[in-house]
Amino acid sequence: MGGSLYLAARQGIETVVVVMSDGALGGEADDLVERRQSEVRAAASLLGVNTLHLWDFPDRGLSTGAVADAAIAKAAACIADCQPGTVFMPGMLELHPDHRATANVVWSALQQLHERPWRGLRPASWFYEISVQSPVNHLVDISAAVDVKKQAMEIYASQNSENNYPELILALNKARTFSMPPEVSHVEAYFQVPETQWGWSLQKICQTAIDRYFEAGETKE
Template structure:
């Protein structure tokens, strides 16, 4: 069978080129998923832009329109505060319905336009194996937008496309050491009181980030995990790219020893 290094890196990677454009399904996913990377980018002078696709209206215990509106406003305030801690350059919320993301050509086109207008060097989106349907649909929508940009390369060089983990482990090929900025990520996660009252999300995220150090030196206390996709992978479906990554877990290595 393939050895471990085929499935997970044994060293941390440098930050990818900026500007960064992060597509987050809900306000908090950008912080839980890659808050450490965002702070590292800010510290290195990389411009970061976060777009939250949904209004997050279902992320709490609400029973009427007034409470729903208040929750949406609270989540937007939390987004601003958390991203300020992480040094995010710009945030935007597109107000798609929470748990209502669907395949939509107009939304994919809007995403493609945002990528082109931002001049993004790297685009981030949730991993395809995430549990929440909005997470997986965000991945699909951004992937489709990337394919649209491939077909009109005259608009500029294609950015790198990286998926990031939010709630579960996925096949990855890039690890970023967030040890130096761990306390800042924890502070940013704590800002999302409206969501942390629903579950112990910061503890879960810290466990995920700790588990990602399995293949790394002992000096790395926590890491965030990503998958960088090639242009050839992007030209095919996200399902095909994910299936190929999973296949490595079952393949027999040609290297002996």
């Protein structure tokens, strides 16, 4: 969602980005954690992010009991403190286990906050795509931001040495233009959780979204 972050910054919308884990398993370098933190700071600055939080939960450990509980509590506190209008989290079908675990953590944190309506905090909940197409209901034209998004992704040298992530992610953004006008070059896709589903499990939300593809006569985004 780097393109959307950049477009939001250009519109004067305040953005807060949270990096959940330390990323220690994303390579072999002794200083990998420090390198990745430096990279994300540079990328966030380029995209115009207002506030960046770098948390240190263990890489690929977000789904374990005590760590997950601590992450949920910290996420709930962060959301309550920021008072956002919208909370974005990775899609439910993402390939990386930490991305799926982050979705579970953030959704659980939101459920805790939704159960306390007297606090007046009910941000919209959106899932974003990283590496795989998922059921979506919103498309954002990032044609005007794609060059900056590419520059931001190229900053992550520690990860791009493991795989060609910029090319893969931009290919996904290109594929999402299928239902858009020809002048749209790249799109970021999102799923906004309907308010009627706020109390549901992620599995039920995902299954309900997939069930739509078996309905006759309806074009899917």
